[in-house]
Amino acid sequence: MAVTIQQVARAARVSPSTVSNVLNGRDSRMLPATKLRVEQTIAQLGYRPNRAARQLRTGRVPLIGLVVPSVANPFWGRFAHLVESVAMRSGFRVLLGNSDRDPARETEYLEELWADGITSVLLCSSLPSIAHVQPYLRRGMTIVAFDRTSQLGDPVLVNVSVDNSLGAQLATHHLLEQGHRRLAFVSGRLSSVNRRERLDGFLRTLDRAGVDVDPALVYRDAADRAADRAGDLDAAELGRVAARELLARPAAPTAIVAINDLFAIGVCAGVRDAGLQVGRDVSVVGFDDITLADLTSPALTTVRQPLPEMAEATVQLLVGDAPARAGQSLLMRPELVVRASTGPPPRAV
Amino acid sequence: MAVTIQQVARAARVSPSTVSNVLNGRDSRMLPATKLRVEQTIAQLGYRPNRAARQLRTGRVPLIGLVVPSVANPFWGRFAHLVESVAMRSGFRVLLGNSDRDPARETEYLEELWADGITSVLLCSSLPSIAHVQPYLRRGMTIVAFDRTSQLGDPVLVNVSVDNSLGAQLATHHLLEQGHRRLAFVSGRLSSVNRRERLDGFLRTLDRAGVDVDPALVYRDAADRAADRAGDLDAAELGRVAARELLARPAAPTAIVAINDLFAIGVCAGVRDAGLQVGRDVSVVGFDDITLADLTSPALTTVRQPLPEMAEATVQLLVGDAPARAGQSLLMRPELVVRASTGPPPRAV
DNA sequence: CTGTTAGCGCCTTCAT
DNA sequence: ATGAAGGCGCTAACAG
Numbered sequence: 001m002a003v004t005i006q007q008v009a010r011a012a013r014v015s016p017s018t019v020s021n022v023l024n025g026r027d028s029r030m031l032p033a034t035k036l037r038v039e040q041t042i043a044q045l046g047y048r049p050n051r052a053a054r055q056l057r058t059g060r061v062p063l064i065g066l067v068v069p070s071v072a073n074p075f076w077g078r079f080a081h082l083v084e085s086v087a088m089r090s091g092f093r094v095l096l097g098n099s100d101r102d103p104a105r106e107t108e109y110l111e112e113l114w115a116d117g118i119t120s121v122l123l124c125s126s127l128p129s130i131a132h133v134q135p136y137l138r139r140g141m142t143i144v145a146f147d148r149t150s151q152l153g154d155p156v157l158v159n160v161s162v163d164n165s166l167g168a169q170l171a172t173h174h175l176l177e178q179g180h181r182r183l184a185f186v187s188g189r190l191s192s193v194n195r196r197e198r199l200d201g202f203l204r205t206l207d208r209a210g211v212d213v214d215p216a217l218v219y220r221d222a223a224d225r226a227a228d229r230a231g232d233l234d235a236a237e238l239g240r241v242a243a244r245e246l247l248a249r250p251a252a253p254t255a256i257v258a259i260n261d262l263f264a265i266g267v268c269a270g271v272r273d274a275g276l277q278v279g280r281d282v283s284v285v286g287f288d289d290i291t292l293a294d295l296t297s298p299a300l301t302t303v304r305q306p307l308p309e310m311a312e313a314t315v316q317l318l319v320g321d322a323p324a325r326a327g328q329s330l331l332m333r334p335e336l337v338v339r340a341s342t343g344p345p346p347r348a349v
Numbered sequence: 350m351a352v353t354i355q356q357v358a359r360a361a362r363v364s365p366s367t368v369s370n371v372l373n374g375r376d377s378r379m380l381p382a383t384k385l386r387v388e389q390t391i392a393q394l395g396y397r398p399n400r401a402a403r404q405l406r407t408g409r410v411p412l413i414g415l416v417v418p419s420v421a422n423p424f425w426g427r428f429a430h431l432v433e434s435v436a437m438r439s440g441f442r443v444l445l446g447n448s449d450r451d452p453a454r455e456t457e458y459l460e461e462l463w464a465d466g467i468t469s470v471l472l473c474s475s476l477p478s479i480a481h482v483q484p485y486l487r488r489g490m491t492i493v494a495f496d497r498t499s500q501l502g503d504p505v506l507v508n509v510s511v512d513n514s515l516g517a518q519l520a521t522h523h524l525l526e527q528g529h530r531r532l533a534f535v536s537g538r539l540s541s542v543n544r545r546e547r548l549d550g551f552l553r554t555l556d557r558a559g560v561d562v563d564p565a566l567v568y569r570d571a572a573d574r575a576a577d578r579a580g581d582l583d584a585a586e587l588g589r590v591a592a593r594e595l596l597a598r599p600a601a602p603t604a605i606v607a608i609n610d611l612f613a614i615g616v617c618a619g620v621r622d623a624g625l626q627v628g629r630d631v632s633v634v635g636f637d638d639i640t641l642a643d644l645t646s647p648a649l650t651t652v653r654q655p656l657p658e659m660a661e662a663t664v665q666l667l668v669g670d671a672p673a674r675a676g677q678s679l680l681m682r683p684e685l686v687v688r689a690s691t692g693p694p695p696r697a698v
Numbered sequence: 699c700t701g702t703t704a705g706c707g708c709c710t711t712c713a714t
Numbered sequence: 715a716t717g718a719a720g721g722c723g724c725t726a727a728c729a730g
Contacts, residue, residue, distance in 0.1 A: 002723095021725095034700085
């Protein structure tokens with residue numbers, strides 16, 4: 001059916017190996033004239049090397065596995081888009097997997113990817129433990145963990161993440177500067193290391209500023225719902241509920257730091273439910289700077305992750321010319337983006 | 350490195366072909382005892398057949414190509430998630446491609462997928478013409494076009510789409526029932542068939558109701574920006590600009606039908622920019638029912654595409670047991686979801 | 699500088 | 715009921 005290297009060789013009146021040499025840039029092994037003739041024949045016949053045969057022979061395949069919690073989440077959707085573009089430029093295609101934050105599914109994916117001969121995997125997992133990837137590292141898989149800083153006891157791999165603690169510090173500091181003293185923090189379960197880091201940045205900043213933290217204002221969805229794993233889509237709903245509960249308290253907060261933009265959008269809705277106005281009565285800060293953050297109204301003040309740069313760096317680390325050394329860590333710098341949701345300085349409290 | 354069929358055969362003291370027969374369910378060709386022994390050996394050695402070798406031999410590979418405009422768009426992100434889940438259940442993995450609505454990139458993808466031996470492609474393209482896929486169909490690729498109804502002159506393939514015209518009719522009808530008489534329609538360039546169908550449904554409904562259409566209220570981003578192709582992310586921004594312009598007109602609309610939810614979210618922002626309130630002064634209807642539609646405030650009335658059912662059906666058509674016949678068409682029924690953005694019936698105009 | 703050769707791991711007739 | 719053998723398309727020694 002498809003054109004083979006043999007046919008090209010015959011048409012160009014050379015041997016298959018010469019065609020192969022042309023294909024693989026071993027220019028020194030043939031006359032320029034021969035090379036030209038082969039190239040023309042290839043173009044003329046519309047020949048494309050068979051990937052399966054190539055993989056069988058070389059053991060390599062230009063594919064990377066991308067495992068994200070859920071591409072339905074706008075943050076991961078954008079990341080997947082960026083990764084795909086960068087990978088494409090390096091000649092790699094992307095195999096997509098959604099883990100729904102389930103370690104069993106992550107393992108399952110790694111197993112399949114390994115069986116498919118794919119050795120480069122970009123794993124977006126923020127699970128507390130990633131011990132389950134250890135066997136694959138041992139077998140020689142290259143894994144870059146994205147959005148998860150290296151933890152004590154982790155298997156040795158490459159990490160790329162934003163500095164979550166710093167990000168939360170920027171957000172909190174901004175609110176303090178605006179004069180807020182009763183700050184709340186809203187997240188779902190602190191089921192991932194980056195969430196803990198963000199909370200840590202929040203607490204640390206308040207502590208350094210000598211501002212008391214009311215434990216009742218740290219909302220972590222204590223309900224601990226079973227379905228939280230797939231929670232990428234209910235994040236906003238959780239935020240909404242949290243905001244309502246917090247604002248109903250006797251000593252309600254005047255500012256709320258949300259664990260991410262989806263939560264923040266929900267928080268904004270909850271603030272309105274409470275009959276208050278975001279950016280005037282209550283300030284809200286998100287995290288990530290997803291595309292929608294500046295389309296809500298009021299637009300969301302948030303901590304931006306430099307996603308394009310992160311995607312670029314991550315893919316380079318994975319399949320670039322200077323491959324990453326295991327154990328290497330890349331911590332990107334977040335940036336505060338001030339928008340209307342933190343409004344002008346609030347009235348005195 | 351990895352375990353091969355030979356090693357399994359040796360360990361189970363049978364020939365490779367017997368192992369292969371076990372693998373491929375040709376049970377009748379061996380004693381149950383033999384089968385059991387082989388299966389145990391496979392489990393014990395952790396053997397997984399080499400995909401490349403298999404593909405080389407059979408010419409098949411359990412991969413489907415998924416080409417979407419952009420997974421960064423929440424609608425396509427969710428669709429990609431659904432497709433991946435359904436495909437997984439059928440034993441297929443998903444190769445992701447973002448076309449950014451560029452026919453050249455679509456072609457490039459098809460070319461690569463073909464060279465990779467992938468014969469099942471789910472193409473999410475709403476380009477006016479998909480003549481560029483013809484060569485691949487001819488070569489034997491199975492292509493299902495999603496989100497694009499069959500057009501005159503199209504190559505013969507399988508189509509899956511929501512009934513866009515009906516959807517727009519539902520939306521428009523709802524607004525008429527609410528008493529609106531000055532309705533506007535907001536879209537970007539009418540660069541896709543589904544957008545034209547939606548406009549058509551809008552116009553037809555007004556026409557049947559005997560309501561005049563002010564051509565000035567049909568906003569199609571006449572600016573025709575060059576960058577519109579990648580417009581998945583500026584959709585909301587365009588909607589915002591459109592709403593502002595429309596509401597600044599002498600005979601401003603009291604209701605706005607947006608081409609999709611992203612536009613609608615922008616339209617809502619534009620309404621607020623104009624000092625008006627969505628759901629009270631101006632009603633807004635979207636299309637798609639993306640996850641964010643009920644998190645905005647007010648929540649968005651919209652036309653729901655039954656995405657889970659559509660994803661299921663599409664993947665089944667592509668790789669299911671009863672493969673689709675080219676030329677087949679599946680038109681799914683949309684459903685109006687009424688939320689606060691169309692508020693209570695408006696004041697008389 | 700170019701061609702010959704020997705597999706990569708698997709499936710699938712065809713024998714036994 | 716099981717095994718032997720050939721070849722899918724390609725690359726990389728190794729000859730010439």
